[in-house]
Amino acid sequence: MTTPLTALLGYVAIGGMWRVAMLIPLSLSVAVVYKTTRCRQLRDVPMAVLGLWLTIVLGMYAVGVAAWLVFMTCVEWTAGR
């Protein structure tokens, strides 16, 4: 089978920071769908999407950094004992 669909049989290797970066397009699609269903006027959608997208991305990364800091603090603390 040599159609372009063959590409979907394999996979795209994702690792390291790329895995973290994959949050960005996913949160964009969540923001687009949510705001498209909620906004009363379609012309309000782009700005609403931008606001929600930034909120999700910054919030999720902030939570991630906070969890990482707590983890590293615990590691240091247990190593020091």
Next chain:
Amino acid sequence: MPAENDGLTRCPKPMAAPRLIDQPFARVCLAGFLSWLLPGAGHVAIGCRTRGLILMVTIAITFWTGVAIGGVQDTVQPRKRFAWFLAQTCAGVHGLAACSWSERARAAPNALENANPSYASVDTGVVYSGIAGLLSLLVILDAIGRADAPVEQAAASAGRSARERAP
């Protein structure tokens, strides 16, 4: 421009449609079923064309991006990831097509060549396609809500939209 408009209210101008869609119960059922079958199609059927097309394209891109990242064989697996599979089937034709394709790909003689060793990729793909399915659930509920909204509310909203546009 006709009132394509208006948030959670019924879109007041259905497309040229059969008489069946004018009946409230049939309208709700049709909007719900079409939204499940192809996310966004329910909105198009009840007259919210632009909104429906945005939803249709966004969910399709999200779902098939997930399949492309994780590989179709491993991303949609009813036996190994049943909960995620349920979420994926909410995307209607996308989920069912990917499931059918996945089963056929695993049964193929060269299936082992395509086996996916990257758990990071599979996890990312499963999350993408699963979230696309859950977003479809939101779209189904929204289409049902719009189809079920009272006509008076839609007319009032359309009138308000016209007044807002007036100079």
